[in-house]
Amino acid sequence: MPLIKNGAFAADPFVFVPDGRAFPEDTGVMVTLARFQGERENLFAHHAPVGVRLASSENPEVLKSDLHRIAAIAIEFPIFRDGRGFSWARMLRTRLGYKGEIRAVGHFLFDQLAFMVRVGFDAFEVRQDFRIEDFTRAMGEMHYVYQPSADGKKTIFDLRLGK
Amino acid sequence: MYRYDEFDATMVNDRVAQFRYQVERRLAGELTEDEFKPLRLKNGLYLQLHSYMLRIAIPYGTLSAQQLRKFAYIARKYDRGYGHFTTRQNLQFHWPRLVDVPDILAELASVEMHCIQTSGNCIRNVTADQFAGAIAGEIEDPRILSEIVRQWSTFHPEFSYLPRKFKIAVSGTAHDRAAVKFHDIGIEIIRNDAGETGYRVFVGGGMGRTPYVGLEIGRFVAREDILAYLEACMRVYNEYGRRDNIYKARVKILAHQLGADEFRRQAELEFAEIKKTGTLQLPERELARIAAYFAPPEFEDLGDEPPEFDAALSDKDFANWAKTNLTPHRAKGYAIATISLKAIGATPGDASADQMDALAQLMDDYGYEEIRVTHEQNLVLPHVKKRDLPAIFARLKTLDLATANAGLITDIICCPGLDYCDLANARSIPIAQAIQQRFADLERQHELGELKIKMSGCINACGHHHAGHIGILGVDKKGVEFYQIQLGGSGAEDASVGEIMGPGFGKDEIVDAIERVVDAYLKLRMDGERLLDTYRRVGMVPFKNMVYQEQTHAAY
Amino acid sequence: MPAPASQMLTANRLRDGQVLYWRQGEWVPELAEGEVFADQKAADAALAAAARFVQGNEVVATYLFDVRMDGARIIPVKEREIIRAAGPSVRRDLGKQAAHVQV
Numbered sequence: 084m085p086l087i088k089n090g091a092f093a094a095d096p097f098v099f100v101p102d103g104r105a106f107p108e109d110t111g112v113m114v115t116l117a118r119f120q121g122e123r124e125n126l127f128a129h130h131a132p133v134g135v136r137l138a139s140s141e142n143p144e145v146l147k148s149d150l151h152r153i154a155a156i157a158i159e160f161p162i163f164r165d166g167r168g169f170s171w172a173r174m175l176r177t178r179l180g181y182k183g184e185i186r187a188v189g190h191f192l193f194d195q196l197a198f199m200v201r202v203g204f205d206a207f208e209v210r211q212d213f214r215i216e217d218f219t220r221a222m223g224e225m226h227y228v229y230q231p232s233a234d235g236k237k238t239i240f241d242l243r244l245g246k
Numbered sequence: 247m248y249r250y251d252e253f254d255a256t257m258v259n260d261r262v263a264q265f266r267y268q269v270e271r272r273l274a275g276e277l278t279e280d281e282f283k284p285l286r287l288k289n290g291l292y293l294q295l296h297s298y299m300l301r302i303a304i305p306y307g308t309l310s311a312q313q314l315r316k317f318a319y320i321a322r323k324y325d326r327g328y329g330h331f332t333t334r335q336n337l338q339f340h341w342p343r344l345v346d347v348p349d350i351l352a353e354l355a356s357v358e359m360h361c362i363q364t365s366g367n368c369i370r371n372v373t374a375d376q377f378a379g380a381i382a383g384e385i386e387d388p389r390i391l392s393e394i395v396r397q398w399s400t401f402h403p404e405f406s407y408l409p410r411k412f413k414i415a416v417s418g419t420a421h422d423r424a425a426v427k428f429h430d431i432g433i434e435i436i437r438n439d440a441g442e443t444g445y446r447v448f449v450g451g452g453m454g455r456t457p458y459v460g461l462e463i464g465r466f467v468a469r470e471d472i473l474a475y476l477e478a479c480m481r482v483y484n485e486y487g488r489r490d491n492i493y494k495a496r497v498k499i500l501a502h503q504l505g506a507d508e509f510r511r512q513a514e515l516e517f518a519e520i521k522k523t524g525t526l527q528l529p530e531r532e533l534a535r536i537a538a539y540f541a542p543p544e545f546e547d548l549g550d551e552p553p554e555f556d557a558a559l560s561d562k563d564f565a566n567w568a569k570t571n572l573t574p575h576r577a578k579g580y581a582i583a584t585i586s587l588k589a590i591g592a593t594p595g596d597a598s599a600d601q602m603d604a605l606a607q608l609m610d611d612y613g614y615e616e617i618r619v620t621h622e623q624n625l626v627l628p629h630v631k632k633r634d635l636p637a638i639f640a641r642l643k644t645l646d647l648a649t650a651n652a653g654l655i656t657d658i659i660c661c662p663g664l665d666y667c668d669l670a671n672a673r674s675i676p677i678a679q680a681i682q683q684r685f686a687d688l689e690r691q692h693e694l695g696e697l698k699i700k701m702s703g704c705i706n707a708c709g710h711h712h713a714g715h716i717g718i719l720g721v722d723k724k725g726v727e728f729y730q731i732q733l734g735g736s737g738a739e740d741a742s743v744g745e746i747m748g749p750g751f752g753k754d755e756i757v758d759a760i761e762r763v764v765d766a767y768l769k770l771r772m773d774g775e776r777l778l779d780t781y782r783r784v785g786m787v788p789f790k791n792m793v794y795q796e797q798t799h800a801a802y
Numbered sequence: 803m804p805a806p807a808s809q810m811l812t813a814n815r816l817r818d819g820q821v822l823y824w825r826q827g828e829w830v831p832e833l834a835e836g837e838v839f840a841d842q843k844a845a846d847a848a849l850a851a852a853a854r855f856v857q858g859n860e861v862v863a864t865y866l867f868d869v870r871m872d873g874a875r876i877i878p879v880k881e882r883e884i885i886r887a888a889g890p891s892v893r894r895d896l897g898k899q900a901a902h903v904q905v
Contacts, residue, residue: 139489140489142485163284163407164284164367164407165407165489166367166404166405166406166407166408166409166484167484167485167489169403169404169405169406169407169484170404170481170484170485171485173403173404177523178519192281192284192285194264194268194285195406195407197403198401198403198404198406199403201403202403202404220267224260224263224264224267225257225260225261225264225401226256226257226260227253227256227257227260228401228403229257229397229398229400229401229402230397230398230399230402230403230526231525231526232403232404239253239254239257239397240397240529240532242253243251243253243532243535244529244531244532272816272859273816273817273859274859275857275858275859279816279856279862279863293814293819293862293863294819295882295885295886296819296821296886296889296890296897297814297818297819297820297821298818298819326896341819341896342819343817343818343819344816344817344818344819345817345818593892593893664881664882664885665885665890665891665892665893666890670882672881673881673885673891673892675890675892676891676892679892725879725880725881726881727881
């Protein structure tokens with residue numbers, strides 16, 4: 084699936100490897116949480132960069148002690164209306180200080196992209212027919228924001244106070 | 247009332263442009279209906295039984311004359327000449343066309359209004375006491391916090407895809423007119439022993455399939471902490487609210503499943519973290535800026551018994567109206583006037599474009615900055631000089647807006663029901679009208695005193711029937727409209743969920759059944775008791791016996 | 803003995819939300835002009851055929867519903883569909899019923 088990273092189409096350094104399948108050589112791999120927890124050291128030793136793909140019910144806090152070694156965390160949206168991923172991404176960026184890639188995968192709407200960027204997503208697996216102009220447009224639809232989030236963008240409250 | 251600054255104005259204008267583009271993409275087929283539906287819901291646009299329906303946010307129920315005029319204009323130009331005020335202090339238009347909605351939103355934006363988040367699984371319109379700023383004993387105008395919460399919750403990136411909808415209400419007095427304990431989050435403004443103002447936060451109240459009274463989670467949240475506290479509660483809900491079953495997805499389910507102590511523990515963990523970052527601490531300067539918009543008008547030094555008012559009391563109609571539709575004001579010589587939208591036989595909560603324009607004109611003539619919408623689907627003029635009341639009453643009479651029934655049995659809260667709504671199981675409006683006709687006699691109404699009937703056409707409970715002294719729920723029984731009676735609900739600070747009385751009634755029986763409930767109350771009551779009080783004293787059994795003993799059920 | 807139920811097909815027009823009824827491959831605004839299907843097979847075929855109007859972004863929310871014939875008059879079985887075909891029962895001046903000549 085096409086990957087958007089930092090606002091442009093990008094090559095994907097990871098291959099998602101379903102549970103039970105063998106790891107391909109010479110490529111970063113992305114695995115489920117369960118697999119990561121089971122094969123952690125092997126992954127870091129032989130299959131870096133390592134990515135972990137979380138289901139929408141999986142709290143990223145469990146990865147806390149490994150965050151400095153995980154290159155990317157993909158958060159799944161099984162259906163666009165399952166908004167747990169927004170909280171997980173925010174937690175990763177803000178509370179856990181995660182600096183790696185946070186990727187949105189699964190089913191989400193173009194119109195959720197601006198919110199996703201705000202809470203800390205910086206990569207998106209999109210539909211085949213997705214146009215990059217739509218991404219740019221989504222980013223520019225709202226000039227201001229009312230509330231602080233992981234992106235650190237100045238809020239209207241800040242602007243009113245002249246910050 | 248609050249006035250947009252350039253930032254607020256840009257927000258709603260950006261939103262209009264965004265929705266316009268979404269509609270274009272939908273009509274061009276670039277968005278399927280499945281993809282478009284959540285987007286149009288976030289702008290309050292439903293597809294109903296006959297047509298689309300557009301729900302306009304009226305933040306904490308406060309409107310200016312200019313805004314009321316704009317509603318009238320939109321009603322005439324884009325709809326069928328009327329609007330419907332709802333139990334969340336919003337306005338609905340029942341006949342807009344999709345292609346017109348971007349233009350309607352632009353019209354609304356021009357008067358600082360919008361339809362943002364009036365539907366969808368996000369934080370909805372924040373409602374508040376309709377007597378805010380006018381009633382004595384108010385600790386703080388609840389609309390200040392409501393406006394702050396409105397801004398904080400608008401396009402919140404983390405909480406726009408919640409498990410389910412989220413409703414917040416704020417009350418500024420001990421007597422709760424905002425039904426805060428029946429909201430997902432209800433906030434009561436209080437003072438502690440040190441005289442500091444703070445907030446009591448309830449979580450997990452709600453109506454619907456499984457009604458609950460909210461649990462006290464925050465006992466005393468300091469002013470500067472409230473946004474952080476709310477954010478913490480929302481985060482617990484977003485992360486752990488159920489996603490597997492839409493009937494179990496409201497925060498009430500999570501809160502009652504965890505229990506107050508555990509929910510509080512989780513929320514306070516989050517809260518501690520947010521507070522540490524300091525990002526949501528409310529700066530005093532911003533609080534003061536917003537509070538200034540809600541400063542009450544300068545009250546003149548007036549006598550409390552103006553001769554014009556006292557003389558007018560000899561007019562029976564005026565006296566009746568003054569008895570039920572006026573509430574004492576905190577300032578001498580003033581009164582709070584409730585304008586009933588429950589004329590006998592009219593559609594509860596509806597106002598025509600002509601009525602809206604005429605009210606706007608009245609507001610301009612008397613210099614009233616605001617009119618309020620109540621969650622009981624009436625309107626309120628908050629700061630009326632008592633000496634002006636006779637003239638205002640006369641004017642309201644010509645507009646069919648002088649029905650003297652505020653809080654009485656014919657002041658029925660009623661959802662649109664099967665006459666309009668795609669979700670309904672039964673009609674509600676004609677039943678409400680039939681009840682009104684049965685009890686139209688004003689003397690009889692006064693004999694019954696305060697009696698809140700609330701009626702919903704389906705289990706979604708938009709008519710708040712769980713909180714009715716008498717609640718009526720329309721159901722579908724084998725393809726036939728059928729009505730269940732509940733007794734003993736209350737949306738005030740003594741919040742309680744009504745109890746189902748027993749087997750339901752067909753549409754030709756329900757009004758008689760209600761009359762038997764009322765007769766039972768008259769037989770059982772002791773001095774000064776409302777129906778609610780009598781029910782609480784004697785319980786369901788005496789009512790049930792009297793209602794069912796004489797009537798025959800058609801066997802099904 | 804009432805006639806057994808037959809089916810009809812309805813939808814809303816996308817651009818204005820107007821209620822529509824299927825008649826032989828097209829949509830009409832009035833229930834009385836709509837097509838009553840001879841049997842379940844015909845009803846299902848119509849529902850399938852209507853999909854192209856959904857894909858073509860002309861209508862939304864297609865569904866079949868039950869009606870009974872009373873002579874030549876079509877009467878929906880459910881109150882909901884009676885109201886949907888006519889307009890709000892409490893506002894006879896609104897909806898499709900407003901255009902009807904009262905006999």
